[in-house]
Amino acid sequence: MSKVEKFLIKRGNNQYEVVIGLEVHAQVNSKSKLFSSSSTKFGAEPNTQVSLVDAAFPGMLPVINEFCIKQAIKTGIGLKAKINKRSIFDRKNYFYADLPQGYQISQYKYPIVGEGTVILDMPYGQKKVGIERLHLEQDAGKSIHDMDPKNTLVDLNRSGVALMEIVSKPDLTSPEEVNVYIKKVRSIMRYLGTCDGNMQEGSLRADVNVSVKRIGESKLGTRCEIKNVNSIKFMQMAITSEANRQVDLIEEGKQIDQETRLFDTKKNETRSMRSKEDAHDYRYFPDPDLLPLEITDDFIQKIKTEIPELPDEKKSRFIEKFNLSSYEANILVSDLDTSKYFETVIENSDVKLSSNWITGELFALLNEKNLEISQSPISSKNLSKLINLIKDGTISGKIAKTVFEIMADGDKNPVDIIEEKGLKQQSDPKELEKFIEKVINENQDKVKEYKSGKEKLFGFFVGQVMQASRGKANPQLVNEILKKKLK
C-alpha cells in the first residue's frame, strides 16, 4: 500500500492513523426463527409472528433450527474461516422490555465459526481483513417509543430471529475500506443466500470500534464502540467524526475513555451512551436448555458441496476466461445479480461490449432510477440483442444509445424499435454517396480549404454527413467514401 493512499487525520505536524474493527449483525436468511417455528417475514403486523417461545412463556424451551446452523456454516466457509465442530450457546443476561426471556441466547466463548479472511480490492491493491469469529444469536424485539404518549410499545415479531455476528479483526484503516469491507461481506452472503443484506430493513447492521494512534505507533489507542449503525454512509460519517473527536482529545492532552457511543446522524457526531464503569455485566453462562452444538465432518462436507462460486473465484474466472481487467471483473462480480445478468448477456453476445454496456449505460440508468439490477427495466435478453445489433453493424453505437433509452421505457425488443423508428444503419454505399455528394456540393468553400491542407476539416464533413443521414449512416463507410471523394 502506498503511503499516499493512507487515511490520516492531521493536526499541525501530527498525523494519526485510524484503526477500525467491525461487528456486523447479519440476519440469517431463514423462514423460521433460531429457536422457534415462527415466521421471520419482514413487515408483518406487530406481534403476529410470535410463538410462546419467542414471548418467553413459562416452561417454554428453545429448539435449535438446523437450517440456521447450515447458513452460519455456509457463511463461515464463504469467509474462508474455520468451522468449529463444537460450539456452545450461552445466555447473555440483561433486562429490557423487548427481550422477553430476560436474556439473549448467543455464543460467547465457543462460537460456531472461528478465524477467517476477507479480501478487499482497493484502488491501491488487495487488502486482507481478518475475521475474528462468527457466532449465532437471537435478535431482540422492537421497542416503539413514539406511538403512544405515555407508553412504550413492544413488537416481538423480530424477537428470536437468527443473527450472525461477524467480528472483524481491527484491520480496517479508513472509511473507504469499511465501505468496501461491508459490501464484500454482504456480497459473499448474498452469493451464498445466507443473508439478504438489506440495510433498510435492518437485515444488516454494525457496531463500529474506532481508535486512533500516532502514525507508525504499534500500540493501539483506547477504542470506543459506536453501536448499531445501519447504513454504510452513516458508518463512514461516524468513523470520521469519532476519529476526529479522539484526535482532538489527544491533542488537548486529554484521555480517551473506553465507552459505548451512539451516532447522531442529524448532528453528525457521536455521543456517549455508557461508560466502561456502567457497562452491563451480562453474566454469560452456557444455556442449560441447549446441549453443546456438535457438528460432524460429514455435515460440513455436505454443506461444502452446496457452496456456489463466490465473488473472488468468479472474478478470477472472468479475468482468465474473458480477458476482463481486474477493475471490470470486480464491478461485475461485486453483486450476485449483476454477475448473473452479465453471464446471461454474454451467452450470446460479445464479452467486451457486454461489460462496457452493463457497467456504463445500464449502471447509469439504474443509478438514475435508483433501482437494483434485479429490477432492471431492460432484460438481459434484450440487452444482449442490442449488443449483437451493434456488433453486426446493424446500428451504430450512437444509435444504440437512442435505442437503449427507448428500451428503458418498457423493455422493448431493440429489433422492433429499430424497425419502427427506421433507425437501421445505412451501409449501402450508393445511398451514402448521395448524402456525401450533397454535403460536398453545399460546402465547396470548405472543400477548397481541405484540399489546400486544412485536414482537420475532415471531421466536419463526417459530422455533416451523419447529420444529413440523421445518424444512421455507417460511420466507417462514410469515412472511406469521403476520403476517396475528397482526394
Add this chain to the structure above:
Amino acid sequence: MSNITNQTLSEIINNIKSKKLSSQEVTKAFIERSEKSKKLNVYVTENFTSAINQAKKFDEKPNYELKLPGIPIAVKDLFCTNGVKTTAGSKILNNFIPNYESTVTQNIWDQGGILLGKLNCDEFAMGSSNETSFFGNVQNPIGENLVPGGSSGGSSSAVAANLTPVTIGTDTGGSIRQPASFTGTVGLKPTYGSCSRYGIVAFASSLDQAGPMSKNVKDAAILLEVISSFDQKDSTSIDFKRNKYSEELTTKIKGKKIGIPKEYRVEGMSEEIENLWKKGIEHAKECGAEVIDISLPYTNYALPTYYIVAPAEASSNLARYDGVKYGFRSPGKNLIDMYEKTRSEGFGEEVKRRIMIGTYVLSSGYYDAYYLKAQKVRQLIKKDFDDAYKKVDAILTPSTPSSAFKIGEKKDDPVSMYLNDIFTVPVNLAGLPAISIPAGLDKQGYPLGLQIIGKPFDEQNILNIAYSMEEKINFKNKILDWWI
C-alpha cells in the same frame, strides 16, 4: 368395597377396568375427601367441576386400553395446564392461565387421566417445607403443624392424605424424594432427560426433572411409564428405549450389587436414621442383594455445588417474570421502576435470596471462583458415581437426614433448611434416577425414607429393588385424619 380413596392406583385401575367402579365414582370420592381436607391447603386451584364432567364423558365412552382409564389426578402447580391457572406457588404468576399443556401432563391426559386440580408447592419449587408458597404452607397429614416437605409438598400431602390416587412432582435437588420421605409415600426422580421439561415452569434447567409420587412402588412404575417420553420440544430430552416399567416390575433382585457409600454417614446424623439405614441394608440382603461398601469422595461438596448451580440457573430462568408480558405487574414511574416494584412485590423472600445468590455467582470477577468451579466439582461428583457403578448396580442411602419438622421451625435458618437436601442433591447433579420409599417411623411416629440411586436410564432396576424391599419393610403409614 373398601373406601375408594384408600385404594392404590393399580387397585383403582383394576376396579375401573372390571367395571366395579366408574370414573365418576372414583372422581367424586376424591373430590369429596378433598372438600373435607381444606385444612391441609394442598390445592392452589381446584378443577373439580371440570373433572366430574370429564369423568362422565369417560364413563359414557370408556376406553379400558388406556393406562390411566378415567383416573382423576391432581398435579403440582408447576406444570402448565391448558386453560387452568398455573402459579408455580408465586404471586407473580397468580393470574397466569396458560394456553398450552406441558408434555408430561399431556401424556397423562392422553392415557385417560383427568385433572383434579393444581397442588401447592414452594414458590418456583424453591424450598424444602412448602413454606415459601405464596398460597400458604401445606399441612402434613402425618401430624398437625408438621411440614410435608418440599418443594412438592402439596403433592406429597395429597397422596398421603388420599386426596389423589397418585401425583406428579418435580425434583431439582430432592423436591420429590424429600417430601415423599416426610409423608411416608413413594417418590421417584427419573434420569435427567427421561421426562420432558416442556411446559414445566423452570427452576434450574440442568437439574429439573418431573417424576411420579404414589402410595407404593407399583403405582410409581405405572405413572412413570406414562410420563416418561422422548420429546423434540425439549432439547435435553433423551431418546432411549424406555421399559414397560409396571409390566417388567419384579421382586427378583437376587445377586444385584448394592453400594453403601460411607460419606453419607454425615456428622450429627441421628441414631434413628443410622438404624433405619442398617435395617434397610438387612432388608436388601434378605431380598438376595449383595451389599458392598463404596466411597463417593466428593459427596461433601455436593450441597455447596448445588447451591451455586441451581441459583445461577434460576436467576436467569426467572428473569422473564418482569411484569411486561404476563403475570403480576406493579406499575412504576418508568421501566426500571416497574421492574423493581414488580419483582420486589411479586417474588417471595426465598426466591429473591436465590436470585441474588445466582446473580452474584455469575457476576464477572466471581464467575470463575463460583460457577465455573461448581461446574468442575459437578463433573467430579458425576465421576464418583460412574466409578461406583463399575462395582455396584445401585446405591442405598437414607432419603433425608431427619423426619418432618414443625412448620416455622427452620423458616428463618436457610442453611439448616438447605441441609435437608444433603442426600438428594448429588443425584440431581449427576443426573441419575433415584427413588425414595418409606422405610420406617421415628420415635414420634413420623415416617422416614430410604433412597435407592440407580445408573442412568436404569429406572427399572431401582424400581425392582424398591419393590422387593417394600415387601420386606411392609411399611404402614399412620394417618389419623386429624384435620377432618
